[in-house]
Amino acid sequence: MRVSDVMTRVPLTASPDATAEEVAALAEAAHIHHLPLVDGQEVVGLWLATDEGPTVLISAEKVGRVDASEPAQKAVDQLLGDQEIVLAWEGSEPVGVVTRTDLKRVLDTAMARGYGERHHHTPLVVRFFGGASSGKTTLIMRTIPRLRHWQSGVIEACRPTDQEPDRRQREGQPVVFDERAHYRSVLPQVIGGLGPVDVVFFEDRDRPDVPHDELGESLRVFVVAAGDVAGLDPGDFVDVEAVVISKLDVAPDHFDLAAAREMIKAVAPRVEVFGVAAAADQRGLDEWQAWLEKQCLPRLHND
Numbered sequence: 001m002r003v004s005d006v007m008t009r010v011p012l013t014a015s016p017d018a019t020a021e022e023v024a025a026l027a028e029a030a031h032i033h034h035l036p037l038v039d040g041q042e043v044v045g046l047w048l049a050t051d052e053g054p055t056v057l058i059s060a061e062k063v064g065r066v067d068a069s070e071p072a073q074k075a076v077d078q079l080l081g082d083q084e085i086v087l088a089w090e091g092s093e094p095v096g097v098v099t100r101t102d103l104k105r106v107l108d109t110a111m112a113r114g115y116g117e118r119h120h121h122t123p124l125v126v127r128f129f130g131g132a133s134s135g136k137t138t139l140i141m142r143t144i145p146r147l148r149h150w151q152s153g154v155i156e157a158c159r160p161t162d163q164e165p166d167r168r169q170r171e172g173q174p175v176v177f178d179e180r181a182h183y184r185s186v187l188p189q190v191i192g193g194l195g196p197v198d199v200v201f202f203e204d205r206d207r208p209d210v211p212h213d214e215l216g217e218s219l220r221v222f223v224v225a226a227g228d229v230a231g232l233d234p235g236d237f238v239d240v241e242a243v244v245i246s247k248l249d250v251a252p253d254h255f256d257l258a259a260a261r262e263m264i265k266a267v268a269p270r271v272e273v274f275g276v277a278a279a280a281d282q283r284g285l286d287e288w289q290a291w292l293e294k295q296c297l298p299r300l301h302n303d
């Protein structure tokens with residue numbers, strides 16, 4: 001786009017001998033706010049009709065200068081800088097003006113057409129596994145409101161339980177129940193159905209171990225109740241990024257979070273282990289949130 005595409009052609013200019021009253025009358029008749037004061041080929045000032053009433057003469061430094069054939073961007077830069085108005089020239093003739101009103105008109109059109117919409121990339125998918133009732137849904141529900149800067153969505157590949165419909169609009173974020181989301185060929189479609197989201201919390205089918213298939217997820221999280229940790233095969237954890245041990249509030253007396261963490265780390269040193277009681281209190285959730293953000297942020301802003 002050239003300056004000539006956005007400017008208002010045939011600018012009205014004031015000559016040096018015009019009085020403030022004459023300028024004000026002209027500006028009002030022409031429904032304009034700016035009247036460059038031109039002496040020969042030189043801009044010597046700018047008459048500005050203020051919203052408060054009086055028409056005032058301000059410095060010529062407030063008048064930008066571009067050639068009508070230059071890229072429109074140059075006029076935009078000047079207007080977003082400290083120029084009140086930009087005069088477009090063809091050789092020694094002022095042939096048009098560009099004002100912020102012209103910029104607004106262009107922006108309005110662009111926005112009406114959807115240009116400049118925040119571009120949404122493929123969202124990150126955090127996939128949760130774990131046995132039935134291990135606390136996956138509860139963890140997801142406690143996590144979402146903590147991630148205020150992200151638009152998140154939830155996909156449930158589990159059959160909704162009786163209480164589930166109440167949870168549908170989890171924290172105002174979109175939720176989709178679709179058992180077929182468990183399939184690699186279907187998940188992208190279900191994700192698309194969430195609309196523009198940054199992060200998808202995908203609760204896979206209930207199962208007490210970690211599946212080895214990959215559905216294109218970015219992070220794999222295994223959720224296990226403290227009471228079930230003893231029955232786990234630590235070898236399962238080599239394929240996940242994090243293990244969340246849930247229901248600490250009702251853990252068996254002998255349960256020791258530090259020991260459980262060590263047991264898992266001995267087999268899978270890179271796995272993060274968190275302990276939470278998401279239905280009961282906030283313990284462990286700050287650490288879980290910090291880790292999740294640290295994993296997701298760089299990936300969200302990578303392109």
Ligand SMILES: Nc1nc2c(ncn2[C@@H]2O[C@H](COP(=O)(O)OP(=O)(O)O)[C@@H](O)[C@H]2O)c(=O)[nH]1
Pocket residue numbers: 130131132133134135136137138139206246247248249250276277278279280
């Ligand atoms: N006491 C306690 N109960 C929990 C906790 N997390 C989940 N629950 C309960 O365990 C049941 C199953 O939780 P849910 O999150 O739906 O498990 P999911 O099947 O893995 O999604 C629900 O009744 C929850 O209220 C927790 O940290 N402590």
Ligand SMILES: [Mg+2]
Pocket residue numbers: 136137138158203
């Ligand atoms: Mg669930």
